[in-house]
Amino acid sequence: MNTSPRSRSPDQAPLRWLAWHPNGFLINPSTATPWFSTPPGACGWLPLDICAGRPRLTHDLPAWLALLDPTTAYPNLAPLRQLLSEAPAADLPQLARAQQLGHWWQAEQYCSHCGQATVLHPAELAFTCINQHPLRYPTFNPCVMVLITRGQHCLLARHHRSRAGQFSCLAGFIEAGENAEETVHREVLEEVGLRIDSLRYAASQNWPFASQLMLGFYANYAAGDIQLDTAELQEARWFSAETLREPNLPYLPAKGTLSRRLIDGFVDSCVDGDKPAAL
Ligand SMILES: [Zn+2]
Numbered sequence: 001m002n003t004s005p006r007s008r009s010p011d012q013a014p015l016r017w018l019a020w021h022p023n024g025f026l027i028n029p030s031t032a033t034p035w036f037s038t039p040p041g042a043c044g045w046l047p048l049d050i051c052a053g054r055p056r057l058t059h060d061l062p063a064w065l066a067l068l069d070p071t072t073a074y075p076n077l078a079p080l081r082q083l084l085s086e087a088p089a090a091d092l093p094q095l096a097r098a099q100q101l102g103h104w105w106q107a108e109q110y111c112s113h114c115g116q117a118t119v120l121h122p123a124e125l126a127f128t129c130i131n132q133h134p135l136r137y138p139t140f141n142p143c144v145m146v147l148i149t150r151g152q153h154c155l156l157a158r159h160h161r162s163r164a165g166q167f168s169c170l171a172g173f174i175e176a177g178e179n180a181e182e183t184v185h186r187e188v189l190e191e192v193g194l195r196i197d198s199l200r201y202a203a204s205q206n207w208p209f210a211s212q213l214m215l216g217f218y219a220n221y222a223a224g225d226i227q228l229d230t231a232e233l234q235e236a237r238w239f240s241a242e243t244l245r246e247p248n249l250p251y252l253p254a255k256g257t258l259s260r261r262l263i264d265g266f267v268d269s270c271v272d273g274d275k276p277a278a279l
Helices: 080-086 089-107 180-192 258-269
Strands: 016-021 024-026 044-047 063-067 141-150 153-159 170-173 195-207 212-223 233-240
Touching: 016 089, 024 080, 044 089, 063 089, 080 089, 089 195, 141 180, 141 195, 141 258, 153 180, 153 258, 170 180, 180 195, 180 212, 180 233, 195 258, 212 258
Parallel strands: 016 063, 141 212
Antiparallel strands: 016 024, 044 063, 141 153, 141 170, 153 233, 195 212
């Protein structure tokens, strides 16, 4: 096995491997899954379970990531979005982590301070350079998501870039100098022209498209009429909990997404009256 300075080799044979390419995960023809028992030929390797040799995530099998040559065409690749809808729930954290580590490995080939080729730090999962400039850890873009509620109704919006006309919660990236709460107030005012209050944190989700950490909130409507930012949104309107309770609505986000969890938490809170929405 080649030992590239931009990767790390396992001390013992891992039980499971994923193989990542910028165009998708390599599918094992024997199992029709992205998992391999021996590593496919690759440019580098990184651990998926890194906490003191113990599995860090929910799966109990030590897993590693094989990084495939980005310049080689592979006929049997599956994009992560496809795998997320097909893979067992227990595999999803490792698939998401593999995707983010793959993009990080590819993006951090050269030091942004001196332009030298990067090498993997011997003790940490971070890139460094021969001039010992600051370590480059896997990075995330923090963003907020908010479901605004108004009695038995909540506000959902359809973005221009939404998949299949989907309605979702409002969301946006945290700007330099902002805290998460300030971002929520700003995004709501910018996108739909509303004032909110009773902002409260609900849950977060690591989202690998690409490398976002979503912080989810509920908020109460306070004032204003909907004034759409048409550069961002096609439509925004109030939906009743009764409407959203109907099964298999085609325009809602997929189960398992933070947006859907916020919506389902609101709908559940309306069953017995006007309890505050919560997960
Ligand atoms: Zn450097």
